[in-house]
Amino acid sequence: MVKAADLMAIVMARLLRDGETVFHGVASPLPMVAILLARRLHAPHLTYLNITGAVGARPTHLPRSTVDAALARGAPAQVTLTDLFDLAARGRLDTVFLSGVQIDRAGRINLSMVPGVRLPGGAGSAALMPTARRTILWRTRHDRRTFVDALPFVTAAGHVDRVVTPLCVFRRISEQLAVESLHSGVTPANLSAATGFSIAVDDSTPRTPAPTGAELATLAQIDPDRIRDTEF
């Protein structure tokens, strides 16, 4: 049985395209791992961007904080976070990884508040989600409190392409999340029960291709300390 963290990292890595610019923000171990994995596997010319402002860093170890100086190591160029937001603002950032405490059927996210509870805040999401060419959302929890019918507050909305969860991959089509593939071991009934809005899913829904040996081996090399597990 492949662990959810491993499967999600691999699925997220597969979504990245060679040559593109890709950014992750604070509290983003899975995107960090996915980006470095994709660069080792099929996207050697990915330009890796993060909050340190380093461009094309080549970390020698992975930190728990995804703002760590380790993620600036080996970068030939250094700009500021402001420059990276500007890059997105002018429509030139290809892909950003974002998450939400709650996600609705349109792929909008809430990181701000639910009634009576203060959440950590959306960080860069309200700025990046409408401007980056593509947002990939990920969320390590898939239940009805997370995937909800209506958000009490919309922190960010924008160009969501995919949502990766421990149960499935959603793809946004006509501004609605649709199930693209179910992960191994997840039944259509499981998924419907865990999702707070109605989804079309049945036995004909594709299965997420299983991780290959090469994917798993490379993942183990890149993240030997299993930083990716800190999200679970």
Place this chain on the structure above:
Amino acid sequence: MVKAADLMAIVMARLLRDGETVFHGVASPLPMVAILLARRLHAPHLTYLNITGAVGARPTHLPRSTVDAALARGAPAQVTLTDLFDLAARGRLDTVFLSGVQIDRAGRINLSMVPGVRLPGGAGSAALMPTARRTILWRTRHDRRTFVDALPFVTAAGHVDRVVTPLCVFRRISEQLAVESLHSGVTPANLSAATGFSIAVDDSTPRTPAPTGAELATLAQIDPDRIRDTEF
């Protein structure tokens, strides 16, 4: 007889106050010399700023281009020209040296055009003159084509404090240039004849204090190649 370039550099240096921030732009040998002279004489804590973005540079030789890398030497901090314009824009730049092909009675300048003739352009003046706390104008020519009653084009206007010429020092009072002091050898009649707008000047007008031996000696040390003469 003190050369005009020497006198002007010394008079300009005297106008600077210890501890202030002072900026010059392109094509500004006299301000460059005046700033470095003031720092050696009475204003050791002047913060010297120029187009290179260097902060507090300590040049070891003076170049003919006042954008030269020589003017970034020895600077502990390096920002960009943009940062220096921003400094002025938020009202925190103390003094800027600017010049004009033409200057009117209000201390406004024209660097853009006279009918049929294209001039080099105002560089930073339109941005700096209204925002810097104080503008010191200098002009190495003092005649009726230069100090004019009306400008065909106002490139910049703003917080002019003094105008230093080979003949006199003007001070702006109630938005009008008034003669503050006449240089040695200049008569009231000479000055009136050379100035294209009416001025109050007579035998009671103060004389510009003559350069001291220390001022002249320090000037000779700072600018042994007489870069200051390139403006004449």
Place this chain on the structure above:
Amino acid sequence: MSKIVSLTKAAALVRDGDRIAIGGNTLHRAPCALLHELVRQGRRNLTLVKTAGSYDLDLLCATGSARAVEAGYVGYENVLGLARGYRRSVESGQVEAHEHSCYTVIAALRAAAQGVPFMPIASLEGSDLIAARGFQRIANPYGEGVVVTIPALSPDVALIHVHEADTEGDGAIFGARFEDALMASAARKVILTCERIVDEQLLAERPDRATIPRFEVDAVVELPHGAWPLACPGEYSYDLDFLTAFAAIASDADAVAGFLAERLRW
């Protein structure tokens, strides 16, 4: 004109009710020793400005020093999760959370640094933050469309921890610079704390010269380990034991007071 002052005097430049901008990002290079001193001196009613903070913001909320937080993110990332001092103080009404996107903090500081009342911004559409924060849309005077604007935010004081500074206030940061130089430009006063005071000449000889220039800076305090318990890149990592202990009790003001008194030897 040396700007070097004691920690006590530097902290006294911050007044009750000030809006303070805090350098660094999440667990990295915040001026924590200076913030501890503000707490020790009993500063109150501070408004905290930051793109993404952790212990710095949590501390000032947990100790009752803050009355508002203008930030994009408050938390300990996946290292320790929630900032419970912040959360409790917001939920109890003691602190107002003026949520920003990190980029709207940047836009607001840019407006202040450039001396203009607002900054247009090419994003935020679809976010409830526009209405919640009262961000105004204005018409493009050069063509079609409207653009969201962010009002200028000029902090009373920016508190920034750097690697090296000279006595005149030039500050050099090695590695990620975050928004610190922008904060320094936008703020009315700037206090630098630094790992080391160095000679001006030494900064001049470095290829990566200081990026926070003397003309922004009002006071410099030499404070080795001044970012502790957060990290200072290239110098030390964050103190996980300390942060773990703090984060666990951050929602309990009395426990926090006792913890700080003991651990900081007040």
Place this chain on the structure above:
Amino acid sequence: MSKIVSLTKAAALVRDGDRIAIGGNTLHRAPCALLHELVRQGRRNLTLVKTAGSYDLDLLCATGSARAVEAGYVGYENVLGLARGYRRSVESGQVEAHEHSCYTVIAALRAAAQGVPFMPIASLEGSDLIAARGFQRIANPYGEGVVVTIPALSPDVALIHVHEADTEGDGAIFGARFEDALMASAARKVILTCERIVDEQLLAERPDRATIPRFEVDAVVELPHGAWPLACPGEYSYDLDFLTAFAAIASDADAVAGFLAERLRW
């Protein structure tokens, strides 16, 4: 994915009628070898964008390559004075002078770099440039007053000469950086010429890493002495003999053509 191309191919990225931003300032670090190649290839109707230029702008005016200049200053400073090629072409009506203040060029590039249609600016009051250029004032949506705005300017191509670049397009400038990084951000395409191609790893090990990042850059040309006859700080000074000879004839198109053919061995 190496971005290294020949000079010929790099110049071909610039099309007739393009608006081009030119790096450097006055006599320093303009991409002159690339500009020479544009002239050699007969490029026409270019609009030139720069804060303060000298030979670069004078050359493209003198050779009939330009139709407009958007700049704050055009001249050889006190080194050689007037830019006669520029002056003659403007006075004859061949080139339009769209005068800017250096800071309005910066504001216009900032707007483009930030993806917004205009930038507010805290200056220019009292200048006839506002009316001459049609800069619009807008009301402050957060309080009293109006503010001057500058419309965004997105060059088709930015041409920048740097000290070192790697094959992926990261460009490192030593010393004064001027507005080059901003130009790169604002432009749709970016061509770097460089003194030296270096290994990416070498840039990573420098304390002053590249400030023009690969994601801005479309093409890199290794061109030692690529700023000549202008200066490249730390490498060589401007060529006073060449510039003196050029400046003296710059108002005579035929003489300029002959001079370039001889001196550049076309």
